[in-house]
Amino acid sequence: MRFLAGALAWLESRSGLGAFIKPLMSHHVPRSATWWYVFGSATLMFFVIQVVTGVCLGTMYAPSAAEAWQSLRYIDKEVPAGWMIRALHGWSSNAMVVMMAIHMLQVFLHASYKYPRELNWITGVCLLLVVLALAFTGQVMRWDQDAYWGLGIGASITDRIPVFGSQIRDLLLGGPIIGGETLNRFYALHVFILPGAAIALVGLHMALIMRHGISEMPRPGAPVRPASYKKEYEERMARDGVPFHPDASQRDMIFCGVCLIALVVVAAIYGPFGPGGEPDPTLIDTNPRPDYPFMWLFGAVSLLPPASETFVMLVTPGVIVLALFLVPFLGNAGERAPSRRPVMVLAAAFAVIAIASLTWEGLASRWSPVMNGWSALPTPAQFVRGRTPLEMQGAVVFQFAQCRNCHALGGSGGQRGPALDDVATRFTPEQLTRQVQQGGGNMPAYGKNLSRAQMDAIVGFLSTLTPSYETPAAIPGAMLPLPISSAEPAPR
Template identity: 40%
Template sequence: MAIIKGILGWLEDRTGLGAAVKPVLDHKVPYTNWKTGWWYVLGSAVLVAFMIQVISGIALSTSYVSSAGEAYNSLKFITDEMIFGNFLRGMHFWGGSAMVLLVGAHALHVFIVGAFKFPREVNWLSGVVLFFTTLAMGFTGQLLRWDQTAYWSVIVGADQAARTPFIGESLAKFVMAGNTVGGATLSRFFAYHVFFIPGIIFLFIGLHLFLVIRNGISEPPERGEAVDPKTYRQRYHDLLEKTGVPFWPDAVWRDAVAAIIVVLGVVGLSIFVGPPHLEAPPDPTELRVYPRPDWYLLWYFSVLALIPPAAEPYVILGGPGLAIVLMIILPLIANKGERSPLRRPWAMGFVLLLVIMISTLWITGLVSPWSPDLTTKPIDPAVLKLSDAQTQLGAKLFYEKGCQYCHAIDVYGPSDASQPGSPRVVGGARGPDLSTTGSRLTKEQIVVRILNGGNSMPQFGTLLTPPELDAIVAFLQTRKLPTGEHQQGKANEVEVSTNQKK
């Protein structure tokens, strides 16, 4: 014991590290109770997730080959052959997911309790940088998986960058590192993901933490206690003198609880769910692909799918641009006044709107009803139980002419309530479900629709011969509700009128 004490004493005398850290540990922070205190762990939880990323990332980099020709094989090797390889990939994916989720929650909490106000404006601004660099890590990280989706994601990213006025083409070439996605592309994304962006993150975490200590942790907001830059510092100082508690351990213990929850959560998900499945290799000549961003950008994928095409040039650039500008000007124009969410109805309304918007887009993104189902198979004629040759031909053409990629159909018909082993409904969800179209539309209405198409449907007028058209229409007319439940009437008029508007 005496020896250890001696060594520590010598170290402290020669380095002074303890004396440097002690004021940080001892510094007073506002008292928080069980209701307010737990929200303060979000920031440190992001840091824990980031540490998981650094550690698991360094481990993965020892075996990952950042070459376009070999990256996929090295990942396959890491996943299938290496001890703990699959686990580490899972840890890096779920750690990244936790980081994105927590950085969003942290930013939202800071916004809700108005902690970005004077004197913590630069805390917020450095946080904005960290927020967007975290998303950039998510995007570049998904690309390093270097499978089919990664390959096409680079192209989708480049095509979005290309919408920038004047420098669009150069930006797109910058994203791809050339005029194609190839050898140079992956090497660059590896450098961004492993050196450039983490470098920025380290720098800004340093600044962020320094500012947290310098400006002090914000006190839980009270109604009626508006922030006034003239008096706030003195008031905060007095508050700490009166009711402040030492950072260590009175505040830190909650961070420690949060840290272990994050780590156990990530480890648990890595074991029980594992990393995202490695898709087929990034072969540009393999065109049957269904590129999807990872979950944290899926809501944005929905935005791109659902906005009207005419709005796209503005939304693709203006959307993220507006988000960045709003986040930057927020602490500059709203740095004083009430912090309590109960006194900021507009801000809380905005939060509610944002949460509803993103969750809705997220859920929609999971279903992706706008994507045609190119995997759908021809319907087995035996199942359809069609009696005449024309409707049988129609069912065949329904698949061959591409209808089934966008339109779902109940193969057994709604009148058959039996639950067979094979799926009842086949086809995509891009267009309306046609399972009961024979009850909803007349023959003429079906013909008009097929020939003229719509916003999301090609005009089949030139693509079908008259007998083919007749066969498809005859087949669709067999798709009916059980007799007695006809819906003809009002519904038809609506259908036809939208038809003609388009």
């Protein structure tokens, strides 16, 4: 025991580690810093998980376009606990993005970024960008079809930059194609550059927290006055503060512990992300989707009108990042309480609603055709019962001409165009014919591709699509509407 104490004393005398750590643990934090303050710690904890699991994966992953996908399959299926490490890495990355967003929202709503903590906010914004870049490059590491085509989307956006677009694209991809060097480039970013930047920024962020202290809970009528803030804050901390450990750290520990358990449970239940289909670009029967953190972006680029698309895609991210950097300088002093900052609260609400609804739209992807809808989704029974031969044939044309890829019947099919269950209540046969022939309203024109007979049949079928269409009680014997085509009676 005495030997141990001696060894510790020696270590402390040579390294000074204890003297470094002690103020970290014992510095005073405001008594009002309660459960609102745990999200930053949770973000950091998830980052540590990322580093640990990432290093584990680094021992097995083959950063080569020829082998990456196979090595992930190997980790998933052969390596003991390999899939669990991948699942932890994947879910922890999502959790880190979520915790970071909540942390950022809390800091924004409580205006903790005001004097003297402007740099805390700015390093935080830098961390946000680095973490999002880690998430994107992490998706590339899977090197499956989503990764390949996701890179294609990134390349296409880069390509639209004026003047130097294609050069920047080549720089990003490491060549004129998405290939071996592309993966290695993103690998270097994902495991060296971005984690290095993140660790440096986290260190800076923490040093700034130590320098300026944790902000108090905002109170209405207690504005920040830069001239006297620091002195008053230090006086309040000395008088009324509590040591970080254990008064505040216990809450962090409880929250982080719950998060960690939840992470393991979620990872054990839902497993790792991908890898999806093998990265063979000639397998085009694929439906590329980004990971959750970028779903809102996927939704946004789908909903932009083509005319303004390039401008919005290239300029908006810059404007948003600039606005985030400027936040602490736009309102550097004054009231911090949300109740006294209605505009900022509205701005935060707008951002949350915008990202949530765009994510929702991205997940639903109503603009995307159901690529095998025509060959996979049968015409529901209520739409074939009691139809004439021509109308039945119209239903076949409806499938055959891939209408189902964009239009739903009976709740299944594409959502790109309107559902057609009751289209006959909205369109006369003449209007139906014109719409199918000429298209319009984001529908292609089918005029050239459908014969007269096909058009007759499909319009005949569509004209039966009303909620009140009477299904005959028994066939034969019930009266049925005549087909709308000019049926000349054949000679008998």
